Amino acid sequence: MIEQGGILESRTCEVLIELNKFVNRLEPGRTETEVLNKRLSDYSGRLLFIWLTIKRGEAVPVRKPKIAVVGAGKVGSALALLLNQQGYPVNGVASRSITSASRVAEQLNVPATTKPAEVTAGAEVVFITTPDRVIAQVAAEIEERGGFKPNQVVFHTSGAHAADEVGAARRSGALAASLHPLQSFADVKMAMENLPGSYFALEGDQEALPLAEQIVKDLGGKSFFIAAKDKPLYHAAACIASNYLVSLMHFATGLYSRFGLTREEAFAALYPLVRGTINNISQVGPASALTGPVARGDGPTLAGHLEAFKEVGEEERDLYCKLGLYTVKVAVEKGTINAEEAKKLEGIFGGAVNE
Ligand SMILES: NC(=O)C1=CN([C@@H]2O[C@H](COP(=O)(O)OP(=O)(O)OC[C@H]3O[C@@H](n4cnc5c(N)ncnc54)[C@H](OP(=O)(O)O)[C@@H]3O)[C@@H](O)[C@H]2O)C=CC1
Numbered sequence: 001m002i003e004q005g006g007i008l009e010s011r012t013c014e015v016l017i018e019l020n021k022f023v024n025r026l027e028p029g030r031t032e033t034e035v036l037n038k039r040l041s042d043y044s045g046r047l048l049f050i051w052l053t054i055k056r057g058e059a060v061p062v063r064k065p066k067i068a069v070v071g072a073g074k075v076g077s078a079l080a081l082l083l084n085q086q087g088y089p090v091n092g093v094a095s096r097s098i099t100s101a102s103r104v105a106e107q108l109n110v111p112a113t114t115k116p117a118e119v120t121a122g123a124e125v126v127f128i129t130t131p132d133r134v135i136a137q138v139a140a141e142i143e144e145r146g147g148f149k150p151n152q153v154v155f156h157t158s159g160a161h162a163a164d165e166v167g168a169a170r171r172s173g174a175l176a177a178s179l180h181p182l183q184s185f186a187d188v189k190m191a192m193e194n195l196p197g198s199y200f201a202l203e204g205d206q207e208a209l210p211l212a213e214q215i216v217k218d219l220g221g222k223s224f225f226i227a228a229k230d231k232p233l234y235h236a237a238a239c240i241a242s243n244y245l246v247s248l249m250h251f252a253t254g255l256y257s258r259f260g261l262t263r264e265e266a267f268a269a270l271y272p273l274v275r276g277t278i279n280n281i282s283q284v285g286p287a288s289a290l291t292g293p294v295a296r297g298d299g300p301t302l303a304g305h306l307e308a309f310k311e312v313g314e315e316e317r318d319l320y321c322k323l324g325l326y327t328v329k330v331a332v333e334k335g336t337i338n339a340e341e342a343k344k345l346e347g348i349f350g351g352a353v354n355e
């Protein structure tokens with residue numbers, strides 16, 4: 001470490017200044033020497049610049065790699081816009097339709113195309129942000145058309161699939177990795193709002209992971225590593241926490257509409273309850289946060305709910321009972337009902353499921 005204001009500090013500065021002057025004085029000779037001189041000059045100048053920047057207590061500006069995005073949907077568009085804001089040059093945007101590609105490309109003033117290899121070939125980092133089911137096929141097509149280059153890093157953003165989905169890029173000497181934002185991208189604007197502070201699961205070729213970490217940092221996220229084999233279950237859990245929460249809210253607001261509330265009114269009424277529950281979970285964990293008739297062992301209340309569901313429909317009643325059976329396990333874990341009470345509640349839910 002350089003000691004602030006010490007002898008070592010001023011000596012380092014002098015040495016760097018001298019090195020820079022010396023290298024700039026070197027006479028160009030043969031072509032190779034010229035090239036070498038130029039490189040030495042660039043490096044010593046850069047070293048001096050970095051050192052002076054650190055000395056002033058400022059952050060050293062780092063050149064960001066040039067990116068290309070293939071699949072101009074919610075994730076691809078948000079990544080292109082956010083990374084560009086963070087200083088990543090965008091080489092171009094490709095999509096299945098020129099309309100989608102142009103929508104983002106015009107905002108960034110970069111080329112739009114329906115031929116991915118046209119924009120990937122000149123990029124240092126490629127994001128394939130198509131739906132999961134076509135990632136491997138899109139990667140293979142880019143590779144066949146010469147769109148991948150040695151030392152490029154090719155990412156996909158699927159939570160369920162391994163980096164091998166873009167493994168075709170390895171045939172061209174590129175690295176393959178996956179970078180999954182653990183966030184819900186309902187539209188581009190909301191994605192850009194929600195992304196900072198999100199966690200990202202990283203997986204793939206070892207040499208690509210430091211860059212993946214840097215990208216996540218630049219997006220204001222937090223990264224963690226995951227094994228390829230764990231991705232399907234990791235993603236299923238994310239779907240439970242996000243997508244099934246949406247389904248639960250759809251389910252609950254739909255029930256309120258049966259006695260005259262609009263979905264908006266129903267959501268307005270339920271939202272403080274949901275927020276309060278999330279707040280409780282964040283403070284004491286999911287089991288301790290459980291309240292309600294299952295946690296209290298109130299069998300007759302639950303029997304009343306099931307009676308009311310007869311008016312709604314069998315499918316909804318079955319779903320309520322399935323979730324009820326899971327909730328009994330949570331209440332046992334919380335310790336507010338014992339094994340005997342749990343059995344009674346299981347009888348109510350289980351009986352209704354099999355009716
Ligand atoms: N949405 C989310 O919440 C999250 C999604 N992800 C992952 O990100 C990836 C993208 O998801 P998302 O943005 O939601 O998806 P979208 O459906 O919003 O976007 C996908 C885009 O890919 C384009 N596309 C489809 N087929 C091709 C093809 N053959 N060649 C080129 N482009 C194609 C579509 O193009 P066009 O519009 O031109 O027809 C579309 O714009 C997926 O892997 C998903 O798992 C990860 C985390 C969160």
Ligand SMILES: O=C(O)[C@@H]1CCC=N1
Nearest residue numbers: 159183184238239242
């Ligand atoms: O599509 C996704 O991968 C994210 C994670 C859970 C829900 N949406």
